[in-house]
Amino acid sequence: MEFRKINRKLFDSYNTVLMIITLSLVLLTPVIMLIILGYKSGAILEDQSIWKLLFTTAWEPNRGNFGFMSFLMGSVSVTILSLLIAGPVCLLTAIYLTQYAGERLVRIMQPVIDILAGIPSVVYGVWGILVIVPFISEIIAPWFNVQTTGYNLLTASIVLAVMIIPFILNILIEIFRAIPVELTEATLSLGATRWEVIKHVLVRKAKSGIISAFGLGVSRAFGETIAVLMVAGNVARIPNGLFDPVYPLPALIANNYGEMMSIRLYDSALMMSALILFSVILIFNFFSRVSIYRIERNL
Amino acid sequence: MLMRAACGLIILAMALIIFTIIKKGFPSLNWQMLTSVPKGGYYFGGEGGILNALLGSLYLAIGATLLSLVISLPSALFLNIHLKKFRKLQNAIRLFIDVMWGIPSVVYGAFAFTVMIGFGWRASLLAGIITVTLFIAPIMIRGMDEALKIIPDLLLEASYSLGSTRYETAYKVFLRQAMPGIATAILLSFGRAIGDAASVLFTAGFTDNVPKSLLQPAATLPLSIFFQLSSPIPEVQQRAYAAAIVLTVIILIISITGRALSFRYSKHDIK
Numbered sequence: 001m002e003f004r005k006i007n008r009k010l011f012d013s014y015n016t017v018l019m020i021i022t023l024s025l026v027l028l029t030p031v032i033m034l035i036i037l038g039y040k041s042g043a044i045l046e047d048q049s050i051w052k053l054l055f056t057t058a059w060e061p062n063r064g065n066f067g068f069m070s071f072l073m074g075s076v077s078v079t080i081l082s083l084l085i086a087g088p089v090c091l092l093t094a095i096y097l098t099q100y101a102g103e104r105l106v107r108i109m110q111p112v113i114d115i116l117a118g119i120p121s122v123v124y125g126v127w128g129i130l131v132i133v134p135f136i137s138e139i140i141a142p143w144f145n146v147q148t149t150g151y152n153l154l155t156a157s158i159v160l161a162v163m164i165i166p167f168i169l170n171i172l173i174e175i176f177r178a179i180p181v182e183l184t185e186a187t188l189s190l191g192a193t194r195w196e197v198i199k200h201v202l203v204r205k206a207k208s209g210i211i212s213a214f215g216l217g218v219s220r221a222f223g224e225t226i227a228v229l230m231v232a233g234n235v236a237r238i239p240n241g242l243f244d245p246v247y248p249l250p251a252l253i254a255n256n257y258g259e260m261m262s263i264r265l266y267d268s269a270l271m272m273s274a275l276i277l278f279s280v281i282l283i284f285n286f287f288s289r290v291s292i293y294r295i296e297r298n299l
Numbered sequence: 300m301l302m303r304a305a306c307g308l309i310i311l312a313m314a315l316i317i318f319t320i321i322k323k324g325f326p327s328l329n330w331q332m333l334t335s336v337p338k339g340g341y342y343f344g345g346e347g348g349i350l351n352a353l354l355g356s357l358y359l360a361i362g363a364t365l366l367s368l369v370i371s372l373p374s375a376l377f378l379n380i381h382l383k384k385f386r387k388l389q390n391a392i393r394l395f396i397d398v399m400w401g402i403p404s405v406v407y408g409a410f411a412f413t414v415m416i417g418f419g420w421r422a423s424l425l426a427g428i429i430t431v432t433l434f435i436a437p438i439m440i441r442g443m444d445e446a447l448k449i450i451p452d453l454l455l456e457a458s459y460s461l462g463s464t465r466y467e468t469a470y471k472v473f474l475r476q477a478m479p480g481i482a483t484a485i486l487l488s489f490g491r492a493i494g495d496a497a498s499v500l501f502t503a504g505f506t507d508n509v510p511k512s513l514l515q516p517a518a519t520l521p522l523s524i525f526f527q528l529s530s531p532i533p534e535v536q537q538r539a540y541a542a543a544i545v546l547t548v549i550i551l552i553i554s555i556t557g558r559a560l561s562f563r564y565s566k567h568d569i570k
Contacts, residue, residue, distance in 0.1 A: 015465075022369075026436050026440065029399070036413060089308055120495065120550060123524075277403060281402060285398045290394065293390065
């Protein structure tokens with residue numbers, strides 16, 4: 001009896017150690033990633049100045065020119081445009097679902113959001129090629145008298161917008177739900193219209209939450225690879241308009257890993273682009289999450 | 300009304316995606332395609348199927364889900380039982396994992412590829428499994444954590460007062476109580492694992508054979524779709540559409556099962 005008791009205690013401590021090991025393993029992963037990516041990009045940073053790398057557009061790995069500018073601009077423009085498309089749609093839907101819609105619509109929307117979030121990016125890519133590419137090249141572009149293949153900034157942004165909608169929407173709904181009903185009811189009882197309640201109470205109260213939800217959307221859009229790679233056109237140039245092809249950073253990594261070992265500094269350059277992605281997304285994610293945590297605690 | 304239009308737009312987008320995929324791929328979906336590997340000249344429109352990618356993806360996703368489960372379950376339980384009294388630390392870890400959640404899979408892929416080159420390893424099923432595990436572990440932990448978080452403190456105290464150790468409380472009380480949520484978290488992670496392309500692009504390789512050991516390269520469905528779609532031959536493209544149906548159906552089944560699970564078992568919870 002006594003022996004069994006000791007045994008149980010021993011087993012408990014042994015298990016605790018095991019749990020600490022697994023958790024530290026998970027928590028250490030990004031730290032190790034940061035160190036190794038940083039170490040690998042060291043080679044190119046020693047060779048060339050960071051300004052030259054970030055702010056020139058010449059991408060000629062054979063001659064040792066690695067200007068990230070066009071890829072950075074590609075990523076930034078795709079991300080901003082997709083947020084411009086997805087943001088208003090999400091905001092309106094979230095307000096509608098939490099303020100106006102009945103139980104039934106909410107019950108229909110939940111699986112819709114789930115499915116949109118679950119569809120793999122390669123399927124989004126296929127959809128983009130089948131639907132959005134011809135839509136842009138045959139219907140939208142002729143309107144503006146533009147000739148395009150359909151593989152361009154606008155197409156990539158539309159596909160990306162649909163992909164980030166479920167992530168933004170989920171958080172927006174949570175944030176709007178957390179606003180106390182008494183607050184809206186009090187305003188309504190003072191004679192405000194529904195629209196005034198939304199404008200002056202809901203949106204104002206949820207402002208930081210909305211910004212963080214968009215921040216998470218940005219980090220999602222910035223790192224998306226396969227779907228964007230399939231529809232963006234992948235021409236290394238700073239896009240001048242909606243119908244220009246773009247070449248975002250993740251697509252650069254995915255397209256070139258095969259040949260990166262054969263050219264000097266190429267692997268270091270690609271690792272540096274992975275490091276840029278990693279850092280930008282980490283920063284966006286961190287501030288959005290911190291602010292969401294703060295909102296949840298205050299409400 | 301603008302808001303109703305926005306809501307309708309989202310439903311329309313989902314319907315349009317599923318409709319397009321099914322309409323385009325259904326004509327070329329057949330049994331032979333699912334049960335045979337690519338034969339000679341497959342990528343020029345020859346005979347064969349996508350069994351290599353289908354099985355490769357299943358092996359990879361199941362392997363990664365199991366490996367991730369071994370890491371995630373103890374971590375999530377530790378976070379909710381052992382760290383119960385350390386609110387600040389608990390929240391800091393949650394924040395950290397949430398931030399990790401956003402790291403794109405291509406970065407995991409590039410990182411794993413660099414490490415593999417450093418050690419001189421070749422692309423293999425095992426390397427793919429490890430990379431995908433790194434990528435889905437944060438998702439799985441946070442999913443389980445959400446299910447464990449809502450278990451009332453009373454249950455923990457009741458278990459302690461009956462003389463249970465923390466280990467027993469974790470695996471016999473908390474695990475059972477949060478089972479539906481944990482099962483959903485596992486399913487969701489499986490869905491992520493099977494659908495992701497960017498992380499396996501560098502690490503699992505691609506092959507026309509079904510992998511026979513962990514050290515052989517493995518084909519995956521998303522990559523098979525991606526490669527076949529970039530072919531100029533219409534028949535090969537057709538197969539990419541059919542493969543997209545297979546992948547979409549797998550994801551839909553996972554999504555529906557997950558929902559049914561959390562719905563069905565929620566009535567057994569102690570409130």
